[in-house]
Amino acid sequence: MTLTSATDVAVRVDGLVLRYGRTTALDGVSVTLGAGVTGLLGPNGAGKTTLLRVVATAIRPDSGAVSAFGHDALSGPGRLAVRRRLGYLPQDPGFHPSFTAFEFVDYVAILKELTSRSARHAEVRRVLDLVGLDAQRGKRIRALSGGMRQRVALAAALVGDPALLILDEPTVGLDPEQRMRFRELFAELAEDRAVLLSTHQTEDVMSLCRVVVVLDQGRVRFSGAPLELAGLAAGRVWTSDTRAPGALASWRTGTGAYRNVGDPPAGASLLSPTIEDGYLTLVDLRSTEGQR
Numbered sequence: 001m002t003l004t005s006a007t008d009v010a011v012r013v014d015g016l017v018l019r020y021g022r023t024t025a026l027d028g029v030s031v032t033l034g035a036g037v038t039g040l041l042g043p044n045g046a047g048k049t050t051l052l053r054v055v056a057t058a059i060r061p062d063s064g065a066v067s068a069f070g071h072d073a074l075s076g077p078g079r080l081a082v083r084r085r086l087g088y089l090p091q092d093p094g095f096h097p098s099f100t101a102f103e104f105v106d107y108v109a110i111l112k113e114l115t116s117r118s119a120r121h122a123e124v125r126r127v128l129d130l131v132g133l134d135a136q137r138g139k140r141i142r143a144l145s146g147g148m149r150q151r152v153a154l155a156a157a158l159v160g161d162p163a164l165l166i167l168d169e170p171t172v173g174l175d176p177e178q179r180m181r182f183r184e185l186f187a188e189l190a191e192d193r194a195v196l197l198s199t200h201q202t203e204d205v206m207s208l209c210r211v212v213v214v215l216d217q218g219r220v221r222f223s224g225a226p227l228e229l230a231g232l233a234a235g236r237v238w239t240s241d242t243r244a245p246g247a248l249a250s251w252r253t254g255t256g257a258y259r260n261v262g263d264p265p266a267g268a269s270l271l272s273p274t275i276e277d278g279y280l281t282l283v284d285l286r287s288t289e290g291q292r
């Protein structure tokens with residue numbers, strides 16, 4: 001199945017609950033993914049990585065359902081069918097530092113059941129080329145920069161041309177130029193694929209995502225277009241000459257004026273909200289800081 005329109009559902013997650021001991025990491029999460037990039041935002045510990053790992057079939061939930069491309073991802077045969085169609089870039093890809101970039105991606109390709117050596121090697125060259133690492137393919141991973149390692153991990157996720165890409169903070173630690181390159185690549189890949197992207201970068205969400213899901217304490221707090229998320233803060237962002245003590249967030253900007261998010265005082269001079277402002281109105285970071 002190729003995803004031809006944004007309304008084709010690739011993945012359906014329904015009522016996921018997952019506990020680690022006494023911590024409830026997912027508390028009844030439901031989401032659907034179609035073609036395009038779905039961004040996952042949320043504070044540290046919100047459950048983003050846990051959700052990605054469930055969709056990637058790396059861990060099982062305590063309850064709930066996950067289906068992808070019409071297969072039940074929680075049953076044995078369904079799980080295998082789903083695994084064959086997904087690529088996963090975890091936060092820690094488990095590199096063996098003495099492997100070369102080529103060897104690492106080749107090793108992943110073997111795990112992905114590409115048994116013909118020549119076809120597999122052609123695929124490894126294709127994905128390394130796609131992430132711009134063709135010239136570095138013989139370099140050992142320990143000798144690569146952090147950004148290049150991220151690209152190796154992305155190449156590994158792209159082996160076999162998966163219809164579903166699951167990316168856990170793929171742009172962390174990248175410089176702005178590399179982030180831009182990754183964005184270009186994700187946008188291109190997402191034209192006919194479902195991409196689930198966990199990130200703390202609200203600019204990535206604004207520039208890439210068709211849908212953004214905000215998770216907080218294991219629950220979906222928002223699901224909609226990035227502009228709708230920004231719109232939640234309409235009328236709640238204002239500028240002032242001094243810090244606004246009652247605001248959810250108040251900071252002095254480079255111009256010397258304060259930017260405030262929260263309930264404005266009468267007569268405040270309002271600003272256009274960003275996606276970050278919308279996020280701040282949903283997730284009151286002050287109420288959760290002590291718990292994380």
Ligand SMILES: Nc1ncnc2c1ncn2[C@@H]1O[C@H](COP(=O)(O)OP(=O)(O)OP(=O)(O)O)[C@@H](O)[C@H]1O
Nearest residue numbers: 020023024025042043044045046047048049050051
């Ligand atoms: N293997 C584990 N054992 C016990 N608790 C865990 C485990 N993995 C995650 N948790 C807990 O589950 C909750 C959700 O964690 P998760 O890693 O999914 O959050 P996250 O949104 O990805 O956070 P971050 O933005 O920091 O990566 C947290 O309270 C975390 O401490």
